[in-house]
Amino acid sequence: MAKKNQTLRKHAARLTELARGADGRIDTARVRAILAELPRAFPGAALRPLLESFYAAVARELRFSEARIEFAGTPPAGTAEGLAEYFSKLYARPISPVPVPNPALLGGLRVQVGDDVYDASLAGTLARLRRTLSTAA
Numbered sequence: 818m819a820k821k822n823q824t825l826r827k828h829a830a831r832l833t834e835l836a837r838g839a840d841g842r843i844d845t846a847r848v849r850a851i852l853a854e855l856p857r858a859f860p861g862a863a864l865r866p867l868l869e870s871f872y873a874a875v876a877r878e879l880r881f882s883e884a885r886i887e888f889a890g891t892p893p894a895g896t897a898e899g900l901a902e903y904f905s906k907l908y909a910r911p912i913s914p915v916p917v918p919n920p921a922l923l924g925g926l927r928v929q930v931g932d933d934v935y936d937a938s939l940a941g942t943l944a945r946l947r948r949t950l951s952t953a954a
Contacts, residue, residue, distance in 0.1 A: 843878050
């Protein structure tokens with residue numbers, strides 16, 4: 818069973834590479850073309866596990882190609898683009914900004930790229946201060 822899962826992950830990784838456009842990002846037209854061909858290449862029971870593995874790989878790639886930028890209020894012009902440029906250099910891959918208003922942050926911003934979170938918000942600072950004070954008492 819482990820060998821079968823490993824083979825599925827390898828196929829999904831290869832399909833994910835084929836789904837990349839010239840800029841290195843997932844290209845929806847390529848994903849559609851792959852999905853159209855898969856039933857012919859993997860007929861029967863093998864198709865569903867491969868589709869699930871491919872879906873997970875594409876979703877993971879999409880999460881890691883976007884910087885979800887949460888902010889309280891209105892960010893200064895160019896902030897999202899500047900952060901996307903910074904994270905593109907940091908991760909050595911193209912990162913697209915996805916600005917998301919979040920008034921619960923009170924001030925500042927919070928950026929999430931994939932599983933990585935960078936919290937420079939007032940709410941995050943207060944939460945860290947609260948945890949520090951509660952463990953010191």
